[in-house]
Amino acid sequence: MTYSGxxxxxxxxxxxxxxxxxGRPLDWNSSxxxxxxxSWLSINPSSGxxxxxxSQTMKVSVQSQQxxxxxxxxxxxxxxxxxxxxxxxxxxxxxxxxxxxxxxLSFASxxxxxxAQTITLQNSGGGPLDWTVTxxxxxxxxxxxxxxxxxxxxxxxxxxxxxxxNAAALKPQSYQGTLTFTYGGGLTKQVPVSxxxxxxxxxxxxxxxxxxxxxxxxxxNPAPLSFTLSNTGNATLNWVLSEDQNGxxxxxxxxxxxxxxxxxxxxxxxxxxxxxAGVGTLYTTLTVAxxxxxxxxxxxxxxxxxxxxxxxxxxLSTSTMDFSHDNIVTESTxxxxxSNTGSKTxxxxxxxxxxxxxxxxxxxxxxxxxxxxxxxxxxxxxxxPGTYTATLTVSDSDSGPAVQPQKLAVTLVVT
Numbered sequence: 271m272t273y274s275g276x277x278x279x280x281x282x283x284x285x286x287x288x289x290x291x292x293g294r295p296l297d298w299n300s301s302x303x304x305x306x307x308x309s310w311l312s313i314n315p316s317s318g319x320x321x322x323x324x325s326q327t328m329k330v331s332v333q334s335q336q337x338x339x340x341x342x343x344x345x346x347x348x349x350x351x352x353x354x355x356x357x358x359x360x361x362x363x364x365x366x367x368x369x370x371x372x373x374x375l376s377f378a379s380x381x382x383x384x385x386a387q388t389i390t391l392q393n394s395g396g397g398p399l400d401w402t403v404t405x406x407x408x409x410x411x412x413x414x415x416x417x418x419x420x421x422x423x424x425x426x427x428x429x430x431x432x433x434x435x436n437a438a439a440l441k442p443q444s445y446q447g448t449l450t451f452t453y454g455g456g457l458t459k460q461v462p463v464s465x466x467x468x469x470x471x472x473x474x475x476x477x478x479x480x481x482x483x484x485x486x487x488x489x490x491n492p493a494p495l496s497f498t499l500s501n502t503g504n505a506t507l508n509w510v511l512s513e514d515q516n517g518x519x520x521x522x523x524x525x526x527x528x529x530x531x532x533x534x535x536x537x538x539x540x541x542x543x544x545x546x547a548g549v550g551t552l553y554t555t556l557t558v559a560x561x562x563x564x565x566x567x568x569x570x571x572x573x574x575x576x577x578x579x580x581x582x583x584x585x586l587s588t589s590t591m592d593f594s595h596d597n598i599v600t601e602s603t604x605x606x607x608x609s610n611t612g613s614k615t616x617x618x619x620x621x622x623x624x625x626x627x628x629x630x631x632x633x634x635x636x637x638x639x640x641x642x643x644x645x646x647x648x649x650x651x652x653x654x655p656g657t658y659t660a661t662l663t664v665s666d667s668d669s670g671p672a673v674q675p676q677k678l679a680v681t682l683v684v685t
Contacts (some may be wrong), residue, residue, distance in 0.1 A: 271358045275334025278365035279423045279455040286356060287327045288348065290320035294305065298350030300328075310337055311344040311358055333360045339396070364396025368453045375449075379437035379469030385586040389416075389431045389461060391451070393423035398454045403431060407447040413440060414447040414463055419483070423682040431465070440467045459583035473532075474503035475558055475570045480618045484542050484576040487671050488549055488613060489583060497560060497572060501530035510561040510663055511538065517554025518546050521574050527561065542576050549580040549613050581639070581671035583612030586678060593682045602648055603630070606678060608664055609641030617668040626650060627680055633667065650684045658682040 275281040299317035304310060310333045318326050332344070342360040347353070369392045375418040377384045393399050400422050405414040415434045423429055433449070445465040452458050478498040486492035501507035507530045511523060524539040544552060552641035554574045583672035587607035595602065610616040619633040646662065660680045666673035 271330060271356060273332045273334070273358070273360045274363070274397075275332065275335070275360065276365035276395075276454075277335060280334050280671075281328050281332060281360075282570050283331045286330050286346070286512065288318075288320065288326050288354075289325035290322060290351065292351070293322050296320045296350050296648060297324060298348055300349070301347045302344060304344040305348065307314055308337065308611050310334070310342065310344070310360065310600050313346055315497070321439075328604070330358070330362050332358070334360060334465065334583070337362045338365055347494060357609055359360070365397035365454050365457075366397045366399025366425070367395050368399060368401055368423075368451055368457070368459050369394050370451055370459045370461050372461075374461060375432060375433060377435050377463070377465045378424055379435065379440070379465065379467045382439050383474075384435050384465075386432050386434045389433060389449070391421070391431060391636075392428045395454075396425065398422065398424045401451055401453040403449055403451050405437050405449055407445065409445060411438060411440070411445075413445065413465065413604075414449070416449055431447065435465060437465065437467050440465075442469050442560070469504060472503050472504040472568050473505045473507035473560055473565075475507065475509065475560065476500040476502045477570045477572060482540055482572070482574045483571060485579065486542070486576065488546060489545055489580050489674075491545050491579075492542050492576065494539050496524075496536050496537050498537055498538040499530070500535040501532055503567075504532050506531055507567070508561045509558055511672060512557050512559070513667060514555050514557070515553060517574065520547065520552055521554050521557065521576065540574060544576055544578055545577075546576050549578055551672045552576040552578070554651055558602070579671055580613035581617035582610050582614045582636075582666055582668070582673045584618065584666070584673060584676045585609045585611045585614065586643060586664065586676045589678060591646060591678075591680045593676060593680070594646040594685070595651075595682065597649070597685045600649065600651040603645050605650075606644045606646050606662075609643060609677075610636035610638055612673070613638050614670065615668075616673065617666055618664055619667045620644070620661045622660060623662075624658065626658065626682065627660040628660060629662065646678070646680070648680070650682060653682075653684050655684050 273281040312331050314329050325612045330570050339362050344358040347355040371390045402420040403416045413436050414509050417432045421429050447463040449461040483496050484492040510527045521540050556572040559664045560571035616636040626649050662678040663675050665675035
């Protein structure tokens, strides 16, 4: 029988069978002799009884852990029957020795899983070894993994183990773990692992509004509106603002670019320029983006709508009139053309600031694009010589959208 063991691990037991081939019962026993006199060889059971034509199997064990490196011989002598003897040879080698390199690992995660690292295992001992590895973390989370989880190394053979980190669910802080390599019947090597998880440096664009809604009457500009642009990230934001659909022509902004430190804000004002626009709704989208090349900071957008409501608009053919009277000519008339240059019906009326200034034409209405001639009458019969001034106001009597009144300045000279 031949055994191979190490100073740290006994070889596996082997079996031996004795048989009674005779026709009568047989009692047997055994004794052991070793070349060095040490008790490293044993048999169990060491004696027994065999009926005719029966057999019995025993377990033969050797204890290499108690021996020095070298070769050993022993003999198992059986007494009974033909008194056979069994020779046992044992070779004791140095145990396998596992070296792990590097002796520790350090990982850093900034917003994503760090690259895998490798531990090289080498068997520097005098015999082959089987190894396994287990991962443990101080916080108990399963962020430390080793592949493969077990292996075999012959003498002087090396192997690689890939160490991977899963930091997706970890909060920003420091973590500690340990890789324990077990081999040689209970020997261990430990490799400490440290992990630092931090927040990636990135700007974040935040807007306090998603829409700006303006309403104005045709021919006028609405009041400006503002929104707040903030950098809620942890890196400087170099921002740029763009508009689509020619928005810059009718919805100009107070600032189209700038820089914001982390946790700082700035205001952007939109001042519509739609006095010349027709009735309807104008739309544009303001896009705020990071202007740094290759930036992955998500852009943010604000929708701008400007509703231009229709209304009537009064236009006078002249803004002044002059009359000259004497003791012969005490009344005269001039024509004033009023037109509706807006988009809604004009319900016009006139009002004079002086009793000597009147309009013969009664109030009425004008559809968009139409006009009418008014007879403006000046009567100085009751006036003394001198210069007189008055104002004739043409306004809208409708309760709808306000219409800007127009004024005619009248001067009368009486001689």
